[in-house]
Amino acid sequence: MALLGIAKKIFGSSNDRRLKPLFRRVEAINALEEELSKLTDEGLIAQTEKLKQRYKDGESLDDLLVEAFATAREGAKRALGQRHYDVQLVGGMVLHAGDIAEMKTGEGKTLVATLPVYLNALTGRGVHVITVNDYLAKRDAEWMARVYSQLGLTTGCIVHGLSDEERREAYQSDITYGTNNEFGFDYLRDNMKSSLDQMVQRGHHFAIVDEVDSILIDEARTPLIISGPTDDKSELYLKINEIMPRLEEDDFEIDEKQRSITLTEDGNEKIEDLLREAGLLQGDSLYDSVNISVVHHVNQALKAHKIFQRDKDYIVRNDKVVIIDEFTGRMMDGRRWSDGLHQSVEAKEGTTIQPENQTLASITFQNYFRLYGKLAGMTGTAMTEEAEFEDIYKLKVFEIPTNKPIAREDFDDELYMTAEEKYKAIAQQIAECHKVGQPVLVGTVSIEKSEYLSSLLSDKKFFKDLAKTLRERAAALKDKETELKENLEEQATYLSSLGDKKEPIPHNVLNARYHEQEAEIVAGAGVPGAVTIATNMAGRGTDIQLGGSVDLQLMEVLEEDDDEDTINRKRAEIEKKIETVKQQALEAGGLFVLATERHESRRIDNQLRGRSGRQGDPGTTKFFLSIEDDLMRIFGDSMEKMLKRFGIQPDESIEHPWFTKAVETAQKKVEQRNFDMRKNVLKFDDVINDQRKAIFEQRIEFMSSETVDDIISDMRGQLVDDLVAAHLPAKSYAEQWDVEGLNKELTEVFGKEFPVKEWASEEGVADTELAERIIEEANKLAGTRAAEIGPDTMRRIEKAILLNVLDTNWREHLQMLDHLRSVIWMRGHGQRDPVNEFKTESFALFAGLLDGLRRDVTRMLMNVQVRAPENAVPERRDIPMTETHVNPSTGENEMAAQAPRTRLSAGIGTIKGMANASGVDPNNPETWGRVPRNAPCPCGSGQKYKHCHGSI
Incomplete structure (x- = not known):
């Protein structure tokens, strides 16, 4: 190992060696800066036209890279007042090559993307920049459009709710921003259109995926699905829902690792009796073929009642069950679980039960993103998943150096026996930071836990009791431990003073309930003394700046009739004020990221840590854990025994690299399981991918x-x-x-x-x-x-x-x-x-x-x-469609609200008498031929064929 360390110092790491040739090209880019800075704005646009012409004349994009990057940097300087750092140029080269650039938080990934986006947009074939949510897509598109406009290029943005015409216009732009879901759904919808001029996308040339690990790893465990409505089964859900509370704990077994539930033998007999009593069971056994649908609905109702929790997996709002995104803590308004699970939860909560849907089209993210001729990605954390990126997407990961050395201090995890002891320690740590004016970002994994911690920080009695505990601990110390004794008494005095205040520790809570105030809360999270409790801040893609956000504060004071000079004056005043406040935050130690427990994925933990220490700022991060945490309870089997062997006392903690390593091992188990799930989904989708391609290509051939x-x-x-x-x-x-x-x-x-x-x-x-x-x-x-x-x-x-x-x-x-x-x-x-x-x-x-x-x-x-020649061509009858993406954390479908803009043809509108014309006799099944299973039964019963003569 020592020899490896020496070799690394002499020759550099493999990552360093891969980046070395790229830094040589940086010098060539920098050499053009003075020349390009002399161009007028019109001259800069003309430079774009020259590069486009050179590409048409046969030069490759690699040949144009140096000049294109230098031109893009000049455009950014003029449009935004921001100049790309050398390391950002290197990051741009990695993206252009079709690889992944791992860049720490605050290193300007959004700006980096403008370099390869500009270069590849010169082809005129369109470039897609893909983000994790509509907010970021809109923000980045509006922000970076100023750069592209300065260079003579157009920018479009795809968000939920646009019409087909608006989408088509956005895709015709040189650069198109949007979310992974919207791009995927547009692809599926395009392949359900009846003519080429109705399609909105124009191919898949080059895409850059922001937060690439979140989109290509976490989200990719489940496919995108477009669905249509089926029969209403509200009564069945309500009847089965009434049965669930009558089950006892020994009637079922829950596998928390897989988030699954199964009936025991006794539970199976009990459920059969209850179903028979409710008139829902046919035959002798629940598992007779005639009861397949009932079995499915019982299983979904079990999940709804015994696994899915209110205020953790979902909230109830305005007579709706709204899913909570486990990765971002946001409400997924309009998204729905499928296969009857959402309906089962609605029955459980007593809200209006919406109808189910059936699959009309689907694709996995893996197979969608493989459509692109060239794919690249950027994120703050990708190295831990390098093998999967290489295996599934053939993408290499490059770690881009930071512009300034990282000054953040990452402490080992602090482990407690109980959650109560852990929360006491967390409150104490927050109080210490608050006392010295150090801003604190507290990461939680659910709404429930964020609000519980919020209630503690607002509870005067809690701080009084905590102060009393510290005094008792100080009194029990021996005389020779004077320094520790004095520290405990000092802390107790401060905590007691907090208990005398109206609000002991003022703080903001950022979770799905308050997502409307997200930008305002995040902007203030870096102010001295600020305490921000956030559910999975890691997934929000928002930068916390010490002292506050200049842009957000400027928006608050701007007025409609402000001219450019006034805007510049107000900006300068805010920048001066923020610089003073930032200095106070730096002197207090920078941002303290305090995590209340470990996430299943190390990448999410690393992203949370990365919120502190941006651009060389000082900062601190620490994880507080307990044996009662979900991850520790499910996967850290040996941890509790080990703690007891150490003889740990109440309110005491263990802080040691060994425990941090043990937690990482538990996380690796989860990540491996999730990788297996993703590969399994892909294996099955690969089987039908060739069929999907054949059908979609055939449709395009027919339409063209x-x-x-x-x-x-x-x-x-x-x-x-x-x-x-x-x-x-x-x-x-x-x-x-x-x-x-x-x-x-x-x-x-x-x-x-x-x-x-x-x-x-x-x-x-x-x-x-x-x-x-x-x-x-x-x-x-x-x-x-x-x-x-x-x-x-x-x-x-x-x-x-x-x-x-x-x-x-x-x-x-x-x-x-x-x-x-x-x-x-x-x-x-x-x-x-x-x-x-x-x-x-x-x-x-x-x-x-x-x-x-x-x-x-x-x-x-x-x-x-x-009927008549002028009405001879069959019309397309509309079916409302629902967009679906499965929640990666639960393995269940999340469905978007019905999208009226998106319609699918079904049946033949103006062709009459189809059955009689083909010699079909309703009383003679032998004359029916091949009847689609979901078509009305030819016998005239009004039921679907599969529920009538076609039942198996």
Whole structure:
């Protein structure tokens, strides 16, 4: 190890060696600074046009990098008054190369991105900058648009609630900012449109992902899903909800690590009796096939009642159950868990139960981001996940040096036996910081804990009792421990004085309940003496500046009629004031980051730590833990025994590198489990990704073609070949042919009886010859139909029906894959690999999709009836859609509110009498042909086919 240390000092780390060539290019960029600074604003825009032309003339982006980076830096200096540091130039080169730049908090990642964004925007193919939330997307777009505008480029921003036209305009910009969800959903929605001019995206050239670890690691455990409404089952949820409180603890088992719950044998018998009593159970057993839906809803109700907690996983507001984002502590207003879980929670809380949804389209973040020709990312913490970035995305991680050395002091974790003792120590530490005017950021993991700590800091009696405890501890000390005794008495006196105040320690709480005041609270978090309690500050992507934020304070004093001179004067006054306040905060020790417990992910902890010590400022960080914390209780099995062996006393703590290491080990277990979950999701999505690509590419081909009659003709011929092969097997004798069955199916599909019996009775006729005759007759019939309706109109009808049927069959296919995925894991009990089994089954289902597509398209076109030529083209009937992304912390779906702007076609609006035209008899199932499982049953019952004659 010593030799490794010596070698590292001599040759540098592997990261240093990788960055060394990049620093050489920095010198070349700096050399152009004086020359570019002499250009007028118009000359700077002309410089952009020159670089664009050189790219068109054949020079590569790498050839243009030095001049482009120097130009972008000049633009930033003029637009923002900010000059890129040398290390920021290096970070920009890493991003341009399609890698990940790990840059500490406060090092200006937002500004760094302008360099590779500008360079790659010169191609004219569009650059996407992807952030974790709408607030950051909007803020960064507005902020950096000033730079791009200075350079002659346009900027767009994609946020929730935009119309398709607004989205299309944003994507046409040179640079487009937006969230990961919005980009992914736009891709899915584009592949559900009926024409090319309705699509909003224009390809996937280059993307930079901000907070790349959060988006590509944490969020990527679950796919993006677009759903549509299904039947209302409110009564079923309410009935099952009434049963849940009657279960006792020994009726179920909870696995906190997996956040799952299962019934015990006794619990299973009890739930069967209760369901039977409620009239919800059919047959003898809960697990009979007829009760599959009931089993599913019971499991979801169990989760809702026994695992999901109010004010931690969700809050109830305005008759709605609103999900809390575990990573940011924000309310996910409009997002919903799927598979009936949200409805189960709504039933539990007594709010209005909203209807469920079914999957219409889906994709994982992994497969979405793999669409980009070049992908890059930036974050403050990526090195811990370097292996996963390399494995899944082929991205390398580069650690970019800080502009100034880090002066922050990170203490070892302080571990207590109980949560009560821990919170006493936390309050005491906050009081000490408050006394000297040191700003404190307190990180908590839930709303409940942030508000509990807030209540302690507002409780006069708590501080009086704490002072009394310290005095008793001081009295018990021996005379030789005089210094410690005096310290305890001094602390007790100060804590007692806090107990005499109206509000012992003034503080702000930043969680989902107060997210509207987020910017204001964060801006004041670096002021001397400020105490800010925040749920997962790490995920907020906001910089805490000592002394406060100049921009936010300026916005508060600006008036509409202020001219530029007035604005500059007010800014100068605020900067002077903040500089004085900042000096006070620095003298007090800088920002103290106090974490109340460890997060499951070390990266989140590191991000929280990174809020302190920005740009070389001093600071302190410390984690306070207890054996009763969730992470320690679930994963730190040996910790409690170890503490007892040390003979730890009440209100005493252990502070040692060994314990910090043990906590990291527990976190690694969680991270490995989460990595396995992400890889498992990806394995299954990879199986259908080729199918998804084939369908989406096929749709684009259909939409871009002026006519699809060749495709329709091929489908018709293939369908006939398949029908003939099924009823007249190759190498079989004529006596073995099922001519009657073939004739029946042809009549059902084409709406006309062919002389198949007559042809088949001819001596020496072969099956291939018979197929050729049928195809010839079918083509003649199709020609006649086209002549009746009109060739041009028929071409449009063909395209509309082709897209409608493709969409319908693809949706049904996705549903079947969802059902398959939910049960395929059981085959692992038979020593069979579920992924391989899924591959085999899904391939067979996809083959069935294609067969069904040929049959349905041919049947509909051969039996189409038009009211009037001017209304001949089928209209698209609207289905409201819901955007869904699963909460990575719970593994459950979060759904956005219905988006009226986004509509999906379903069915054929102006084609009448489809059933009767195809010879369907409601009383004869043999005439129905292939009925989609979610279509109305042809018998006329009003139920879906799958709930009626199609029930299994």
